[in-house]
Amino acid sequence: MKYKAIVVVLMTITTLCIINSCKVEEVKNEEVLFVGTYTDGGSEGIYRFNFNLATGELENKVVAAKIKNPSYIAFSPNRNSLYAVSEVDDFKKNVGSITTFSVKHTALVEVNEQSTYGANPCFVGTSENGKLVVVANYTGGNVAIYNALEDGNLKPSPQVINHKSIDTSKTAHAHMASFLNDELIVSDLGLDRIKKYSDVSGKFVVSDQKELVVAEGAGPRHFVTSANGEFLYVINELNSTITIFQKEEEKYYGIETYDTVASDFEGESYCADLHLSPDGKYLYGTNRGENTVVIFKIDDTTGKLRLVGRESVKGDWPRNFTIDPTGKYVLVANQRSNNIVVFNRDAENGTLSFVSQVDLPSPVCLKFY
Structure with missing residues (x-):
């Protein structure tokens, strides 16, 4: 009897292990992608796809939230909340808005909408602990820093840092804002500056190194840091x-x-997004006009770049792009050709090869859940 009991227990444990293994495998075989769009060309707002990791295809498109011009979206670190800016100037007079959504099993439930205190917000980001949320207002030329509550909702009356008063000879255009350690780093395309602010008793003030300077007329847009924080890459x-x-x-x-477009390219081209590969060995950027993803290999010691090549985005006006959590795929949002294109990424060489594409009106921001 004891022997039979032991056999039954072992069989039960084996069965449970198999079931749980299947569940894990099932989770790994699929990711959920959320897409922000411009809504003046047939889009309804934020969309959700299932991304098949085996085939590299986007499937089961649904409208996750109807909202005007959600041009940039970001998840809280715990994935319980999603923040979406509406890139408009008429939420109230000359300001855009930020909407907080609660995420319930990948469904979005609107919690609150409030002012960004500047026109045409184009970026939203969160601190690593999720307690701070920052918005960059492009036309407003400022950034708004919110305190987040335990449920992810944002407290009213954020701290607003105005770049328009910094340089009256240029037009401020805050384009990206990101928290790095105890600092807030803001790229201002109009000022050709990357501004730095330190957290002092809950308020951000100008850091000891108040700014980084790029070439006149360069227009810093997005930036990323190396894993060790030693290098900052600005597109x-x-x-x-x-x-x-x-x-x-x-x-x-x-x-x-470094130049991002080919030396023999003729015509206008404008950079958009920038990302490091998960292993930190490759740097990717998008060129709107040349319509390519530029690929660089990063030197482990010096941080300098070596050009690997450029890959056509199979569309027009590549805006935001993302690398899936496994590092196997690169997905590009082509704003003007109304499609999202999926590429396989060679982890060893950094190169990209076309896999699939899906149609969607004016996609501009891609975020995996």
């Missing part, structure tokens, strides 16, 4: 370049700038 929209800054003690210094 410049207006002159189609990437500038590297290296950190020494607590300050960054520019060390190199």
Whole structure:
């Protein structure tokens, strides 16, 4: 009897292990993608897809939330909330809005909408602990920093940092804002500056190194940091370049700038987005006009870049792009050709090869859940 009981227990354990293994495998075989769009060309707002990791195809498109011009979206670190800016200037007079959604089993439930205190917000990001949310207002030329409650909702009356008063000879255009350690870093396309602010007793003030400077007319748009924080890579929209800054003690210094478009390219082109591969070995950027993803290999020691090549995006005006959580795929949102294109990423060589595409009106922001 004891023997039979042991056999039954072992069989039960084996069965449970198999079931749980299948569940894990099932989870790994699929990811959920949310897409922000512009809504003046047939889009209804934020969309949701299932992304098949085996085939590299986007499936089961649904409207996740009807909202005007959700041009940038971001999840809270715990994935319980999603924040979406509406890139408008008429939520109230000359301001856009940010909407907080609660995420319930990948469904979005609207919680609250409030002002961003500036026109045409184009970026939203969160701190690592989820307690702070920041919005960059492009036309407003400022950033708004919100405190987040336990449920993810945002407290009213954020701190607003105005860039328009910094330089009256240029037009401020805050384009991206990101928290790095105890600092807030803001790229201002109009000022050709990357501004730095430190958290002092819950308020952000100008850091000891108040700014990083790029070439006149470069137009810094997005940036990423290396895993060790030693290097800061900035993609410049207006002159189609990437500038590297290296950190020494607590300050960054520019060390190199690289072209993102081919030397024989004729016509206008404007950079958009920038991402590192999960292993930190490759840097990717999008060129709107040349309509390519530029690929660089990163030197482990110096942080400098070596051009690997450029891959056509199979569409027009590549805006935001993303690398899936496994690092196997790169997905590109082509705003003007109304499609999202999926590429397989060769982890060893960094190169991209076309896999699939799906139609969607004016996609501009891709975020995996």
